[in-house]
Amino acid sequence: MDFAYTPEEEAFRQELRAWLEDHLPVEWKRGWRPPEGSAEEAAFLRRWQRTLYEGGWAGIAWPKEYGGRGASLVEQVIYQEEMARAEAPRQLNTIGIGMVGPTLIAIGTEAQKRRYVPKILNGDEVWCQGYSEPNAGSDLASLRTRAVLDGDRWIINGQKIWTSNAHLADMCFLLCRTMDNPPNKHEGLTCLLVDMHQPGVRVRPIHQMNDHRDFNEVYFTDAVAPRDAVVGEVNDGWRVAILLLSFERVSSATRVFALNQTYDRLVEYCRTHTRRGIPLIRDPEIRRRLAAYHGRVRAARLNFYRHLTRQLQTGRPGPEGSIDKLYTSELAKELLGFAVDILGPEAARWPAAAGEPTWQERYLSSFGGTIAAGSSEIQKNIIAERLLGLPKDIKG
Ligand SMILES: Cc1cc2nc3c(=O)[nH]c(=O)nc-3n(C[C@H](O)[C@H](O)[C@H](O)COP(=O)(O)OP(=O)(O)OC[C@H]3O[C@@H](n4cnc5c(N)ncnc54)[C@H](O)[C@@H]3O)c2cc1C
Incomplete structure (x- = not known):
């Protein structure tokens, strides 16, 4: 390293x-x-x-x-x-810039590159990612949204859920089913580029426990996309969908730096606030727990650097990314829970820094971090199977 x-x-x-x-x-x-x-x-x-x-x-x-x-x-x-x-x-436009743009650059047609790529970069068109459905999250290949070719356009029907930024998005990178009775559920899927501003698309924001409304249910009722809106080949959408996800490489960097910042802010709060006239940082129990978190936050950062070094050596991201995702998202949730314990009712009032959400809001948001981009249990399965060589998960 x-x-x-x-x-x-x-x-x-x-x-x-x-x-x-x-x-x-x-x-x-x-x-x-x-x-x-x-x-x-x-x-x-x-x-x-x-x-x-x-x-x-x-x-x-x-x-x-x-x-x-x-x-x-x-x-x-x-x-x-x-x-x-x-x-x-x-x-x-993180989904556009981080994932859709690189996917189109890699395998899009020349016409798709010319039409979409510049507008992703300058922010003229914001993108969302339509993968998850009410009965297809971890088991994504069970999705049921269907697209049927009718002349020179696709007719799309179905429902997506947890679609981040759909309420702001101009375009959707949609994974849908295009084959009846495929030999297995990973076949017969297709990725389509779908205009969100049309009568067949209805977006319903989901009111979350942190009071945010940044992800949505999206309903497609005879929504349309042109025939050439397919990315890659028709019925080869699983490979394309996975390619798109593989571009989400540096997201663990975002998480690990945010975790460091949360920790520093909490220490700062304990230095500058008192209880019964004594700075919180002098409380032996708080000191002990902060010291323990210091070690774990540092470990998360070092682990991240270790995996980064490995990625630089091998030229590709490995399953070690699952360790970063699991460790940092669970640790962030625990650390923010500890912050809320220390602050008590004040947690609902105090932001971590000027203009930032309150500690309570951040704590409530941290649960989503352990679910989005593969839940903690799914990360544990990946670590067990691909790093520890344990027997494969029994899939239904
Ligand atoms: C903040 C946030 C943003 C998101 N943004 C998007 C987005 O923009 N676009 C999009 O398409 N999706 C998005 N998602 C959805 C996300 O991908 C799914 O929530 C996730 O894949 C889990 O799927 P699910 O919610 O259907 O839960 P399920 O898959 O139904 O899981 C339910 C529970 O069962 C566990 N479980 C499932 N399978 C296994 C298994 N094999 N072994 C052990 N345990 C298992 C899970 O860990 C979980 O605890 C977002 C989610 C969040 C929280």
Whole structure:
């Protein structure tokens, strides 16, 4: 494991840091945040996406010929680290930039690349990912949304759920069934690019326990997509769907840096707040638990660097990513639970930093982190089967 960055990587960091210094919206730096889920937030995030694009910081991993920087894996990690450090606004079009764009660049037709790729990068078109259904989450291949070819267009019927950002999205990367009675459930699926602004698409936001409304149910009732909206081959959608997911490589970097930041904020809170006149940081029980969390947060970071080093050596992401996902998402939930214990009723009032959600809201949000992109149990199955060589899960 090598912790040192090269001079070029450090130069990349300094360039980004300086750019952020100059371009983070002034009101954001002062702690202003638009109401979560509001039209104001969507407009603000679209403007921020445009600023990133104009500065050349939107799709840094994309090849230069498509407007990206061709950033190395390490540079992508530095990018996440600096964005977390500067507490920059989130990117609205993460699914477009992180997954749909790279997939189209890899296997899209020339017409698809010309039509969609530039608008993903500049934020003109926001994307969502329509995979999960009420009875197809972990067992995704059981999905039932159907698309039938009718002349020169697909007619789509079915329901998706937990679709992040569908209420803001212009386009959907939709996985659906296109073959009756396939030999097995992974066959006969197709990926379609579907316009969200049409009468056959209805989006119903889901009101979550953290009071957010950022994911949705999406109903397709005779929705249409042109014949050439297929990505890859008809009935070969499983391979395409997995390819799209494989581009979600640096997400563990985002998680591990956010975890470090949460820990630092909690220590800061304990330093600056008192109970019965004594700083919380002096309470022996709180000190003991903070010290234990310090070790675990550090371990998460080191594990991440270890897996990153391995990925740099082998050139591909391995099942070790499941360890990062499992460990950081479960640890974040536990750490935020501890924060809520310390703060008590104050947790519902105090943000971790100016303009940020309250500690309670963050705690409630952390449960989603252990489910999205493969639940903890699914990560444990991957670790058991692919890393520990244990017998395979019995699938129904
Ligand atoms: C914040 C968030 C954002 C999301 N965004 C999107 C999105 O944009 N697009 C999209 O398509 N989906 C999205 N999802 C959905 C996500 O992919 C699914 O929730 C996830 O795959 C789990 O599926 P499920 O909810 O149907 O639960 P299920 O698969 O029904 O699982 C229920 C429980 O059973 C356990 N379980 C299931 N199978 C096994 C097994 N084989 N062994 C052991 N335990 C098992 C699970 O761990 C879980 O505890 C999002 C989810 C969240 C929380």
